[in-house]
Amino acid sequence: MADPRWSVGINFDSKCNARCAHCCVSSSPDATANLDDDLVDKILEELLQEPNVREIGLTGGEPLIRRARTMSIIGKITASGRIASCVTNGFWGVTPRAADRVLRDFEHAGLRELTLSYDDFHSPYIGSERIRNILNASHDRKIKVVLNMCVSRSRDSRALLAELGESVHGIQVTQFPVVPAGEARSLPDHDFHRRPITEGMLHCPGNQVIYHNDGNIYPCCSPPIFDTAMTLGRADGRTFRQAVESFERNALLGIVQREGFGWFIDAIRRVAPEAPAACVTEVVSACELCSIIFRDEASVASIRPQVDAYWAAVRAG
Template identity: 25%
Template structure:
């Protein structure tokens, strides 16, 4: 489960999935956050709580309390942050240490060309170094696009990072992920092998977020995935109120479209839809599966094809869904169709 306690952020990145900025004020109260954690913990398969945003560190002491509560319920906790709090290492240590004492187990840092207009690379490296000093598994996620200034190699080349990476430290990783626009008609240029096409379709698979992750937003909305485009897809959201968690999970697990996304993923569904309507343009338009998903739910041609022809796929998809569930270690019957 992911808790988006606030969409307020110290940065204002272009193409931010939540249009986060420093001027937003709505947020979840601490009792609401704890209630959501409690309801999630009652689901046997819910093992991790991710605190993100916006900028989760802006929750202040409430974040520490929430991490401690999730830990007390036996759940693993992770924070996703831009690292702004580590501009000065001593201040960063003061901010991170209470979270570690509360049981925080992982830290993810977001950076890249867009983020570094607001939070410097030096600050991000400070945060990563502090996290590894505390023994936290740490991931730095770097925005990927064809033309860019910031790369994973640049960050790895920082002497402080290089020293830690040379220790063959498996708990410190630097990854890259395509930066995507929040309009399915827009394109952020990526290398050819990153773009969805007939040539790359075989490398695309089922969505690993839908049916595996749920979200609570500052607007008390329940998300059925933690995808970057979820906020812009009404079908992937519902209203949450205390006591409704389990009912919402069951409703999601009974939704064929979500099952289909989990089995085949949005890229393969889109390619299939294009075989039914030649007006659907898809090759070399999408690099991130969340942008493809946004197209599935936003493009009227695609919506029409799915509405008119999805029954052709039901038997096959549900069969493969059942087989995959049976193959999974620790299969839980609450997911059965």
């Protein structure tokens, strides 16, 4: 494999105890998409045999709905010498004691980093005192805790930060704009923080192999990719090595890495000037731009001759 240090994500279940309006993976209490336990065990066993896999992250849905299962998986990851990370909404921080107990379990399992997803979208379902309990308890634990807050024009989470008060001192807080993926596609268009496309938005910010609860393997952890057909195959039909080989052989992904999204926009404009990718001028991020391009399968198919010519020139050169 070309990249000696892969980070892999397992989004094993879509079930969540919250129903957030912005949820980019459409998780909810009645969501049913999942990777069954036997398949997850098989994926995990395979990943732990790959020397090039350095980190495995767990997400959902809400992984701690199945707390014992999640802790068991984390323990297997860390026992193999890999880094384990986890994303949670923090519903379990009911009291200071409960918050510390779960953090202690994470610590004993060897978890390296815990991301709390909490913002104005989560707050109707998870009280801020629970997050405060977790943040306060984390100061006595070795786990790095990160607070991720998704924001829109109407929901900036500033009041929540004030409620959390001194508990956020020393905590990495990341605010990022909501993207139109999953449930967030139903948000008012004016609520998205779109801005003119810049040079930086024309380049993919990174890759991570994701085993998603819809049964597909994706080449990226950014939720807009889940709305496209850009997959590396089915989770129950391909090994990790085969998925990575598909990544490395994929002509479209190769051009993304070598040239960026501008190449596709220019190519599509020449053959389909009315296509969404040909007309877009403002986006939330590079990830939204990527999804605009690759959701339009007809336009991508129309530039196949240019894609083939590009790789013929690369091989000839």
